[in-house]
Amino acid sequence: MRKIILNEKDMPDFYYNVQVDLPEPLLPPLHPVTREPIKADDLKPIFPQSLIKQETSDEREIEIPKKVRDKYLSYRPTPLIRALALEEYLNTPARIYYKHEGISPAGSHKLNTAIPQAYFNSIEGIRSLTTETGAGQWGSALSMACSFFNLKCKVFMVKASFEQKPYRRILMELFDAQVLPSPSSTTESGRKTLETDPNSPGSLGIAISEAVEEAVKNPDTNYALGSVLNHVLLHQSIIGLEVKKQLKLADESPEILIGCVGGGSNFGGLIAPFVKKKIKNNQIRLIAVEPSVAASLTKGIFEYDYGDTMGFTPLLAMYTLGHNFVPPPIHAGGLRYHGMAPIISNLYKNKIIEACSYDQKSIFEAARIFAKTEGITPAPESAHAIKKAIDEALIAKEEKKERTIVFLLSGHGYLDLSAYEKNREIN
Structure with a gap:
């Protein structure tokens, strides 16, 4: 079976909350000033109540609202595809499948969470969202989702990616988003960074600081x-839930699940429904793949750290390279983050998942092989999963x-062709 495609009626109607399956409870986020455990009220200046509730929920299944499902149906369920041409090229007895999230209107898995975040903010009276973006996939998705629910959107785009990926910026602006290179001169966080390093390439940590600062200053604005x-x-668990159904249709039992990781959302979404099985019988391998220049799992330490550079966000218990870490510019801009999601960090600390890292040259070589065999140009981020x-x-x-x-093709690379060209020139 080459393509396993679910009917619309088979799209999950709930999200899977992997928190209930963790081998040990998550450590509580700490207030950035008092360093005491965060209370729900502390998050109200930047998040709607419904998302705060989801953040700490102990329910295994959380219903997907009908209006969110209706928006999902423009592209979900996404196909699970057998990579027969790649298998033939490699002359391998392995059966390789990829979950193709690049067919979403925004071009990546990011729309899976952008839609519900925009929806929940809109029903609670918020008029504008602010955010950061690395490669531009998240910014594109949120800009699109904000247009669905009549919200304004301001995006602080990491300067290295702002300069490398102009078409991502154009796509965001198509949906009326305001896009600023980060660090910018419009926030105190940006100005402080530029004073220290006028030529800073930016980082996700810096861009988060700018976006959070913007949200805190404006009462009708939240942060996403x-x-x-x-x-x-x-929200991303919808990926793994669909994969589980699709593998059952193909009469397959996965032995290895692979996803790239920067902050952990696409990988977490893929593996969420499989974690319980892994803990129970250890017969499945769950592998996170990082860029070698920002390898928080394989090179970082597990400790409380800020999610942003300026220390505005709560401190999270996670694997981190340090909130002041600014990785060198790479074309997989969506993976240039200093820390890892607490859920993924918890799973790695307890040896439920594995992690590895690759350099930029090797992942582009893998991307070219995939493009020439399967006919799809992957995002540089997704190429990490392909390589593994x-x-x-x-x-x-x-x-x-x-x-x-099974690996997750988290996004296409058709707006990243300049990255392919520059990588070819370097090599």
Whole structure:
């Protein structure tokens, strides 16, 4: 079976809350000033009550509102595709499947959380959302979702990506978003950064500081985050829920699930419904793939740290490279983050998931192989998962063992062609 496609009626009508399956409870976020555990009221200046409730929920299943489902149906369920041409090229006995989230109107998995975040803010009377974006996938998704629910949108785009990826900015502006390169001169956070380093390439941590500052200053504005937080991974669980149904249709039992990680949202969404099985019988491998220049899991330490550079956000218990860490510019801008989602950090600390990292050259080589065999140009972020899937398929070949490998193609790379061109020039 080449493509496993679910009917619209088979799209999940609930999100899966993996928090209930964690081997140990998450440590509480701490207030950035008092360093005491955060109370729900502390989050009200930047988040709607419904998302605050989801952030701390202990319910396994959380219903997807009808208006959110209606928007999802423009592109969901997404296909699970057998990579037969890639298998033939590698001459491997492994069966390789990829979940294609790049077919969403925004071009990536980010719309899965942008839609509910915009919806929940709109029904609570918020008029504007502010956010950060690295490669522009999250900014594009939130800009689109805000237009669905008549919200204004301001996006602080990491300057390195702002300069590398003009078409992402154009897409955001198409949906009437205001897009600013971060660090910018419009916020105190941005000005402080520019005073220290006028040529700063920016980072997600800096852009988060600017976006949170903007939200706190304006009572009709909230902040939206595209990764890291529990409610974001909750919304992304729709990916794994669909994969579980699709694999059942294909009569497959996955042995390896792979996703790229920056903050952890797409990987968390893929593996959420499989964590319980992993803990119970340990027969499945869940592998997170990082860029070597921002490898918070494999090179960071587990401790409380701020989610942003300026220390505006709550302190989260996570693997981190330090909130002042500014990674060098890479084309996988969506993965240039200093920390990892608390849920993913919890799973890694307890050895439920694995992690590895690759350099930029090797992931572009994998991306080219995938493009030439499967005919899809992947986002540089997604190419990290492709690289690991290829490596695992080659191990299966060496061992002469069949193996079922599933990776998440989190987004397409058609707005990243300049990155491919520059990488080719370098090599």
